[in-house]
Amino acid sequence: MKLKNKDPKIYNLIRREVARQKEGLVLIPSENYASLEVLSAMATPLSNKYSEGYPQKRYYSGNKFIDEIESIAIERAKKIFKAQHANVQPHSGTQANEAVYLALLKPGDRVLALDLSAGGHLSHGAKINFSGRFYRFFHYGVNRKTELIDFDEVEKKALRYKPKLIIASTTSYSRKLDFKRFRAIADKVGAYLMADIAHIAGLIIAGLHPHPFPFADVVTTTTHKTLRGPRGGLILSKKRDRLDGSNLAQKIDRAVFPGTQGGPLEHVIAAKAVCFREAMEPGFLKYQKQIIKNSKAMVEVFKDQGFRVISNGTDNHLFVIDISPTGLSSLFIQQELEKVNIFVNRNMIPFDKRSAFDPSGIRMGTPAITTRGLKEKDCQEVAYLVCELIKNIKSASKKQKIKEKVKMICRKFPIYGNLRW
Numbered sequence: 494m495k496l497k498n499k500d501p502k503i504y505n506l507i508r509r510e511v512a513r514q515k516e517g518l519v520l521i522p523s524e525n526y527a528s529l530e531v532l533s534a535m536a537t538p539l540s541n542k543y544s545e546g547y548p549q550k551r552y553y554s555g556n557k558f559i560d561e562i563e564s565i566a567i568e569r570a571k572k573i574f575k576a577q578h579a580n581v582q583p584h585s586g587t588q589a590n591e592a593v594y595l596a597l598l599k600p601g602d603r604v605l606a607l608d609l610s611a612g613g614h615l616s617h618g619a620k621i622n623f624s625g626r627f628y629r630f631f632h633y634g635v636n637r638k639t640e641l642i643d644f645d646e647v648e649k650k651a652l653r654y655k656p657k658l659i660i661a662s663t664t665s666y667s668r669k670l671d672f673k674r675f676r677a678i679a680d681k682v683g684a685y686l687m688a689d690i691a692h693i694a695g696l697i698i699a700g701l702h703p704h705p706f707p708f709a710d711v712v713t714t715t716t717h718k719t720l721r722g723p724r725g726g727l728i729l730s731k732k733r734d735r736l737d738g739s740n741l742a743q744k745i746d747r748a749v750f751p752g753t754q755g756g757p758l759e760h761v762i763a764a765k766a767v768c769f770r771e772a773m774e775p776g777f778l779k780y781q782k783q784i785i786k787n788s789k790a791m792v793e794v795f796k797d798q799g800f801r802v803i804s805n806g807t808d809n810h811l812f813v814i815d816i817s818p819t820g821l822s823s824l825f826i827q828q829e830l831e832k833v834n835i836f837v838n839r840n841m842i843p844f845d846k847r848s849a850f851d852p853s854g855i856r857m858g859t860p861a862i863t864t865r866g867l868k869e870k871d872c873q874e875v876a877y878l879v880c881e882l883i884k885n886i887k888s889a890s891k892k893q894k895i896k897e898k899v900k901m902i903c904r905k906f907p908i909y910g911n912l913r914w
């Protein structure tokens with residue numbers, strides 16, 4: 494590899510990061526290992542091309558092949574998500590959301606979304622995010638007892654605040670979203686419904702989670718979580734605007750470019766097309782089924798070991814445990830797990846009394862370890878290791894043993910084979 498000699502500093506850091514990914518167990522539910530085909534589509538001179546606009550309507554010349562690639566990506570996205578319209582250009586999930594807000598709202602318009610501590614995302618109205626600064630967000634939460642979305646509260650707040658947009662979406666919610674119910678509430682107040690399926694896109698394609706269409710007007714997603722593609726965003730929508738009959742697809746496209754972005758990342762769009770094709774293969778359904786089986790198997794261990802699991806379980810790829818009874822800081826646990834090459838992320842729990850920087854929960858998920866090939870029993874072993882570490886957080890010898898076991902599991906389930914970067 495030329496980079497090795499030309500820029501050894503960066504080359505070495507890339508090599509070390511790849512080694513970290515290979516030698517660690519990633520339990521961060523928003524991360525995954527994209528296929529070599531996806532990675533190789535990104536590492537191409539497509540990155541050199543400027544393609545502002547859309548296929549057959551570009552501002553620069555030389556887009557003959559780029560047009561074909563982007564058109565294929567659009568058609569595949571429409572097919573796997575059963576969507577009338579797709580925009581494959583958003584650089585990320587947040588940018589996809591930003592474009593939808595620009596398409597449907599005016600600054601100061603009201604939006605109703607899930608509270609951050611109950612599992613919402615920053616781009617759903619956090620005060621420190623553009624969304625919370627430009628639009629008037631109101632939040633619904635979960636029921637204190639069941640920790641499930643409280644639809645009575647959603648309806649009450651919708652009737653009270655009359656939002657123009659309702660967002661159905663989560664980042665750390667382990668149960669199914671009832672899009673039909675959200676639609677019924679949106680209809681009562683004449684609001685648009687947006688489903689942000691960033692986390693659960695793969696499960697939806699596989700039919701393992703209720704589909705947001707026909708209920709949602711617009712669906713946004715990332716392409717790098719359960720979908721296992723390149724880092725990026727995607728917007729799917731109906732063709733017509735339900736409220737005024739105008740061209741919704743055109744509004745979305747204009748909001749992406751020129752509304753919020755310039756030139757699209759065509760090397761990433763090619764990689765998105767590759768991952769959409771992968772999602773059509775039978776192996777994808779098998780993979781998504783295994784993700785859920787593994788997630789449920791891990792939850793059993795945590796419960797068995799005395800940990801409280803938020804909402805008492807999971808229906809999807811992730812779950813959150815409440816570590817407040819341990820008296821330990823979640824930041825500390827996350828750091829100690831990192832030392833034994835287990836990667837998790839600390840997370841707020843419903844009605845959390847602690848800050849987002851050092852909250853009361855640890856969020857874990859199975860998309861990445863399932864890609865490695867781990868099955869239920871293997872995942873249970875991983876869950877035991879996490880419990881062991883939390884319970885023996887001060888024991889250096891225990892941690893050493895856990896680290897050795899993590900190494901063995903990673904060797905048994907290699908990622909990217911023997912390939913070296």
Ligand SMILES: Cc1ncc(COP(=O)(O)O)c(C=O)c1O
Pocket residue numbers: 523584585586587588614616662663664689690691692715725726
């Ligand atoms: C529900 C949801 N929406 C949007 C995003 C933002 O995606 P990105 O990090 O690509 O901007 C995330 C990321 O975690 C998410 O979970």
